[in-house]
Amino acid sequence: MATKRKIISEATFFKWIKEGRGSGQNQDYRPWLTVRDLPSLGRVHRVFGHKSRRTHHLLSDLELSVFLLLEWLPDVTQIREQFPLDRTLTRKIAADAGITHPAQNGVDQFMSSDFLVDSSNEEAPKFVLQAKYANKLGDERTVEKLELERRYWLEKGVPWYLITDQQIPKEVSKNVKWLYPAGRDEDDDELAVEQIEFYKYHFTENPNQTIISLCKKLDISYGLNAGESLYEVRRLLAKRYFEFDIFMPITKLKVGALRASNLGFVREAYRVSNQ
Numbered sequence: 001m002a003t004k005r006k007i008i009s010e011a012t013f014f015k016w017i018k019e020g021r022g023s024g025q026n027q028d029y030r031p032w033l034t035v036r037d038l039p040s041l042g043r044v045h046r047v048f049g050h051k052s053r054r055t056h057h058l059l060s061d062l063e064l065s066v067f068l069l070l071e072w073l074p075d076v077t078q079i080r081e082q083f084p085l086d087r088t089l090t091r092k093i094a095a096d097a098g099i100t101h102p103a104q105n106g107v108d109q110f111m112s113s114d115f116l117v118d119s120s121n122e123e124a125p126k127f128v129l130q131a132k133y134a135n136k137l138g139d140e141r142t143v144e145k146l147e148l149e150r151r152y153w154l155e156k157g158v159p160w161y162l163i164t165d166q167q168i169p170k171e172v173s174k175n176v177k178w179l180y181p182a183g184r185d186e187d188d189d190e191l192a193v194e195q196i197e198f199y200k201y202h203f204t205e206n207p208n209q210t211i212i213s214l215c216k217k218l219d220i221s222y223g224l225n226a227g228e229s230l231y232e233v234r235r236l237l238a239k240r241y242f243e244f245d246i247f248m249p250i251t252k253l254k255v256g257a258l259r260a261s262n263l264g265f266v267r268e269a270y271r272v273s274n275q
Helices: 008-018 061-072 087-097 140-156 170-184 189-205 211-221 228-238 263-274
Strands: 044-046 055-058 076-084 112-119 124-130 160-164
Touching: 044 061, 044 076, 055 061, 055 076, 061 076, 061 112, 061 124, 087 140, 140 160, 140 189, 170 228, 189 211, 189 228, 211 228
Parallel strands: 124 160
Antiparallel strands: 044 055, 076 112, 112 124
């Protein structure tokens, strides 16, 4: 069934600006568009961000995949989704390029970029990502709007990249989606140290076992509930206490390929917290 498009007027824009949409940093940032404002080509998602400590509004499954990958990257420090572009500038760029500015019922719309990203990488401290399904790139109007957006960020001096569903490895997306919910659990430094040392020992003793097979074995050996060991390992991986190849399917990953990381940091954090 077709989704009825919501009418967005100048009065709506005035209200959104007054609400502070498109402004703020980190936890205080408010996206220009939310899941309630626009119909989506796919499913929409409201996802809690570990970096921002707030709910992010994602308007498609592809946006969700890109967001989770950005959350996984340690260099990424801030993700601002549905970031609005200065309409005065997009109007000028559209006029100079001979491209019709996006409008609805005669009202010029505020364009937005899917993700404005801050990074600790000195070579790319800030960049923009626009996520589009590859099968939409044959549409002339879609390409025109992407060109307006590209020129906008070029004028701003911020690198802009187009990312499609074909550029995201399926296994990477599956792995990150599986790990992400476990990363939300609160840290318990003392327990983390114990678990890291416990699993590091068993990983070393059983290097050719897959994560799933070893966790099943540990559940039986230690009289644990089915899935308890896998849940703990999942959490440790999500917290990056063990490093692994994100391109390798979790179901095929052997524990010998896992490398303990941040153990010294965790021990020190626990020591300091108990002084």
